[in-house]
Amino acid sequence: MPLSLSVVTAERTILTREDVLRLVVPTTEGQITVLPSHAALMAGIGFGELLAVCPGETVAMAVFGGFLQVTHDQVTVLADAAERAEDINEERAEAARERAARRLAGQHSGPEALNLLRARLSMERALVRLRIRRRRAATGVPSMSER
Numbered sequence: 001m002p003l004s005l006s007v008v009t010a011e012r013t014i015l016t017r018e019d020v021l022r023l024v025v026p027t028t029e030g031q032i033t034v035l036p037s038h039a040a041l042m043a044g045i046g047f048g049e050l051l052a053v054c055p056g057e058t059v060a061m062a063v064f065g066g067f068l069q070v071t072h073d074q075v076t077v078l079a080d081a082a083e084r085a086e087d088i089n090e091e092r093a094e095a096a097r098e099r100a101a102r103r104l105a106g107q108h109s110g111p112e113a114l115n116l117l118r119a120r121l122s123m124e125r126a127l128v129r130l131r132i133r134r135r136r137a138a139t140g141v142p143s144m145s146e147r
Contacts, residue, residue, distance in 0.1 A: 001036055001037075001073055002018065002019045002020055002021055002036060002054075002073070003020040003021070003023060003034065003035075003036055003038075003073050003074075003075050004017070004018050004020070004073060004074050004075065005017045005018075005020045005023060005052055005075045005076075005077070006075070006076050006077065007050070007061065007063075007077040007079060007082055008076070008077070008078060008079070009066075009078075009079050009080070009081060009082055014061065014079070014082045014083075014084065015052070015059060015061065015084065017052060017054060017059070019054050019055055020052045020053065020054055020075070021035075021036070021053050021054060021055065022034070022035055022051075022052075022053040023035075023050070023051070023052050023053070023075055024049075024050065024051040024053075025043075025045065025050050025063075025068055025077070026045065026046045026047065026048025026049065026050065026063065027043040027044060027045060027046055027068065028043070028044035028045065028046045029043065029044075031048070034070055034075060036073055037073065038070050038073075039070075040070060040071050040072075041068065041069070041070040042067065042068070042069050042070075043067070043068045044065075044066075044067060044068075045063055045065055045066040045067060045068055045077065045079060045080075046065070047062075047063070047064050047065065047124050047125065047128050048062075048063065048128060049061070049062060049063075049128065049131070049132050049135075050062075050063045050077065050082070059084065059085075060084070060085040060132055060135070060136055061082055061083060061084045061085060061132070062082065062083045062085070062088065062125075062128045062129050062132050063077065063079045063081070063082045064079065064080050064081040064082065064125055064128070065079065065080035065081070066078045066079035066080045066082075081125075083129065085132045085133055085135075085136040086136065088129045088130075088132060088133040090129075090130065090133045090134070090137075093126050093129035093130050093133065094126070094130060096122060096125070096126040096129075097123060097126035097127060097130065099122070100119045100120070100122040100123035100126060101123065103115065103116070103118075103119035103122075104116065104119045104120065104123060
C-alpha cells in the first residue's frame with residue numbers, strides 16, 4: 001500500500017498525493033527515507049530537497065524547516081516554507097544568492113551579527129533552490145508551464 005502524503009505551509013497546501021512509493025526527507029538529523037509500513041515517526045525538517053517517488057514520476061521540492069509526522073502510511077509535512085522544483089525561479093534565486101554573498105563578504109560583529117545570520121540563512125535557501133531547480137532542468141524534467 002503506498003504512502004499518502006500532504007505537504008503544507010501556513011499559507012497553502014503544496015502537495016497532496018495518495019500514491020507515494022518512497023519519500024526522501026532532509027531532517028535536522030540527516031536525510032531519511034520513508035517507505036510504506038514505516039514505523040510512527042516525528043522529526044524536525046532541515047533545509048534541503050524533499051523527493052516523493054511516485055509511479056511514473058518523482059516530485060521534487062525545496063523545504064525549509066518544519067516537522068514531519070508518519071503514522072499508518074499517512075505522512076504529513078508541516079513546512080515553514082516549501083516550493084516545488086518547477087515553481088522555483090532560477091533567476092530570482094541566483095539574485096538572492098548574490099545579495100547574500102555580498103552581505104557575507106562584509107561580515108560584521110555586534111548588532112550587525114543578526115544581519116550576518118540572516119545573510120547566511122538567505123544564502124542557504126538560495127543554494128537549495130538553485131541546486132534543486134538546476135538538477136531538475138539537467139534531468140529534462142519539464143516545469144509545470146512546459147507540460
